[in-house]
Amino acid sequence: TIEHIFKEIFKAGLELQEDDHRKALLVSRKKQPENTVIRIKGIEIGNGKKHHVFGPCAVESYEQTAQVAKSVKEKGLKLLRGGAFKPRTSPYDFQGLGVEGLEILKRVADEYDLAVVSEIVTPKDLEIAVDYVDVIQIGARNMQNFELLKAAGQIDKPILLKRGLSATISEFINAAEYIISRGNGNIILCERGIRTYETATRNTLDISAVPVLKKETHLPIMVDVTHSTGRRDLLLPAAKAALAIGADGIMAEVHPDPAVALSDSAQQMDIPTFDKFYEELTDLERRLG
Amino acid sequence: TIEHIFKEIFKAGLELQEDDHRKALLVSRKKQPENTVIRIKGIEIGNGKKHHVFGPCAVESYEQTAQVAKSVKEKGLKLLRGGAFKPRTSPYDFQGLGVEGLEILKRVADEYDLAVVSEIVTPKDLEIAVDYVDVIQIGARNMQNFELLKAAGQIDKPILLKRGLSATISEFINAAEYIISRGNGNIILCERGIRTYETATRNTLDISAVPVLKKETHLPIMVDVTHSTGRRDLLLPAAKAALAIGADGIMAEVHPDPAVALSDSAQQMDIPTFDKFYEELTDLERRLG
Amino acid sequence: TIEHIFKEIFKAGLELQEDDHRKALLVSRKKQPENTVIRIKGIEIGNGKKHHVFGPCAVESYEQTAQVAKSVKEKGLKLLRGGAFKPRTSPYDFQGLGVEGLEILKRVADEYDLAVVSEIVTPKDLEIAVDYVDVIQIGARNMQNFELLKAAGQIDKPILLKRGLSATISEFINAAEYIISRGNGNIILCERGIRTYETATRNTLDISAVPVLKKETHLPIMVDVTHSTGRRDLLLPAAKAALAIGADGIMAEVHPDPAVALSDSAQQMDIPTFDKFYEELTDLERRLG
Amino acid sequence: TIEHIFKEIFKAGLELQEDDHRKALLVSRKKQPENTVIRIKGIEIGNGKKHHVFGPCAVESYEQTAQVAKSVKEKGLKLLRGGAFKPRTSPYDFQGLGVEGLEILKRVADEYDLAVVSEIVTPKDLEIAVDYVDVIQIGARNMQNFELLKAAGQIDKPILLKRGLSATISEFINAAEYIISRGNGNIILCERGIRTYETATRNTLDISAVPVLKKETHLPIMVDVTHSTGRRDLLLPAAKAALAIGADGIMAEVHPDPAVALSDSAQQMDIPTFDKFYEELTDLERRLG
Structure with a gap:
């Protein structure tokens, strides 16, 4: 029938339009089928x-x-x-040590031969940060701070971009596009839970976002199990799910003495818990092959 | 200081109150530390x-x-x-074959020596259903149909209870409590995604709900990967995450010819896809040990 | 260009398809441009x-x-x-007086010459309820209890249908269509707040739903200010907004002594508060003309 | 009973703690019972x-x-x-004319003796903006751009602060506190809809936020009906609800020829629509007295 033919044309048009749009993005897998690999201090993410x-x-x-x-x-x-720079809901909460914090990180990283990941919250601090930090983190609250994204696109450092508090996957992809469109394609995406009505966890870990992002983009994806669950007892199960679904890595918070931590004390692991967590994580990695 | 002491009393009170409440529930792990095991046709869930x-x-x-x-x-x-009974958003969509559907299920199950899981949507159909069905499913839209829950609590069949479209975990647990409080403790909980603002998936699979429910209750937990993702390409990744995080099983839809299915055609697997899906799922099971 | 023409065809197709669908619904204003007016005990809603x-x-x-x-x-x-029949999250909360409650309502309504609105939660109770109740309420938790909707479509009583806890407007309209499609077109829609991440109010009053529903359907719309806000101090402001935006009426809870109420004690008005509330409400009605 | 007494102490503690916290905020009505009044070009908001x-x-x-x-x-x-500075989801969408846009605004404002409200998206632009703009807008995406908030707190211009895409009311209040804590108390809050699962409107106008904010803070509150509804046909109903519930003013977008607008073309009013809109709005204002 005529109607049927019309519907088919209609559907074809819909797909065509969507295809066009995605193909245009530099972060999309249609533009670059092979994975982006980011090299930091001898490792490849x-x-x-x-x-x-x-x-x-x-x-x-x-x-x-x-x-x-x-x-x-x-x-x-x-x-x-x-x-070092902590975005906090209240102006009266601990805001981080700032540049002093970056200096500590640099000194420690040099001593232990580690690469540093640290959040920068405003464009002007990026210039200072490049001397101290190996990976610039852009946090959830700044995922649509477009001036910060543009500035991050103009430096020569990998960027770890966290998904916004209630960003759609499409908005997340477009935020990464802001960075790559200015020249910096070394971007790691990080799912960290989204805001929903559920209160049993701090946020709701959107685990399906990992395969969706893997399919739509060529960028590595990490999962922050600390901020998505907000519960120490859920860090390991969430990390297992993330590895099984194909994440490139896990992010989690560790503190020598969480009870006296100046922020997020309820959800950081102490060292012995971290040891146990990591042992089980690597056991799973081995099993997954 | 006085203030500090007061805060400690306060916190203790908070925990005490929550403890009391949860201890009272028959489905809670505090009430019964060991897992509920449900026997159906020789298997144990x-x-x-x-x-x-x-x-x-x-x-x-x-x-x-x-x-x-x-x-x-x-x-x-x-x-x-x-x-057999399909709750559909529009009254003009296919509503299922009803009792005829149950008869088909029973005949097929007998021929292949399988146990049947099928949804019942209203109390009066429960009486009929017990003759045809081995596990009564209560669907997401009926998770707070309390009269149905009460009726399900009075029959001698296992119940598979799905989480409501936007039920909190606490409401989910209380829905199960309606069933067990009437005498039927053979309940399987099923996470099937929750409603959020994200549109890349049909619902948002709340994977953290699995360990939370495992901790709070002694009931088995399954994950419905079909309704949580609504995308055929995400069924396998979601199922892997569910197994890794500790679910007791996966639920997914399979149809010989999804393109002509009377409902949910976009998300059912055909038989060859199902074969491949199951092969990879069992491979993961073996690895997880 | 060819592309532009194609896009126009595409858009036309989209609108056509949506139009067709909506036109088909019996509750839609395209089907019946004039308002449905419901007569109860001499008043017209x-x-x-x-x-x-x-x-x-x-x-x-x-x-x-x-x-x-x-x-x-x-x-x-x-x-x-x-x-009389109260759907409650926990099986251990007060579940209502049942038929005894309906008898009390009927007796009081006769004495004061009032019409009674009361919730029915399962199909079989509808038969009893028609002898006691003038308007059958279907509550938020049962908005997609399709067997209840179908049964409500077969009786000769007005139905007050509440929007589901997290129902879309489209699902709400389709729920009403279940009732009208079985023959009963005397339906009052009731917005009662939706579930969101915000916790300052019990639910989030979706005030825009009122004009949307007015445009899409020919049915009267009420706003339940008690369940949408869950706060006594917000009942009056919410009611004012509802009247100004075009609602046909307000629903709110009143109790002689809220402090000892068996349910929802925090949000019911006592009689003096109700007097003051109603005075300000009618003052606004007069001003709005 | 002991338990009862303990519960009472517990509740008292809870209230005390919340009280203390709110009292501490400079924006709270407990700190300043009378309304903040902001003077701009001879008007008082x-x-x-x-x-x-x-x-x-x-x-x-x-x-x-x-x-x-x-x-x-x-x-x-x-x-x-x-x-002049437009935060846009995609880097390829029109980003505004920047400083040239501010110059146009200033020229036009001078010619018509108007005060200009315009969004600034990054701290360094604030210094330039103060020469052109009478009220600095901080947009939804930057509600938790804390460096921008701190900078806004150090200038001598009124700030119009929009609620974040999915900010809680408590986070919104704390964002304002960032500004006032640096010395600038001339803040207008603006409700602009929150992100929910509903798709009939662009966002869900949280109308109850107006009385909640009025109660919790001493700041003026406006309602942006354009971004909350995203639909031209809902601008007037939403504005009426906002006035009735006690907002201090309405914000809406007007364009001489919306069809060719470089952004948000579907939701801006043309001049004749604006005339009609304003006529009905002022009629309601007169009625409300």
């Missing part, structure tokens, strides 16, 4: 092997950071996270 | 071994159902799903 | 004049119900609500 | 009288902006909005 990021929520002191770095190093890992 | 549920969205004919049953049987599986 | 529904959350006793009825009557109002 | 903000989504040219300004001026209004 995105080539199939898993690489994880651990470290304290916030850098509080040299000692605190060094203790975690030592534990990271002993596991044969390379990536250390730590917050 | 909840004892650690995985058991999956496959079958068409809706029973459309004997032939269609038998084709899927044959494929399920050949895999050594025991559980066949199929909808 | 849907003809432009406002009619409100007040009463206790649950019927607890004759005295409690009569006190509220007296206050409703004194205001010249006609519609009294009261719950 | 926050003193009870309504003041509205109209103008194009983006400044595209002198002519386009002047046409709208003329219409605003003729209505006796004082506030003209227009975007």
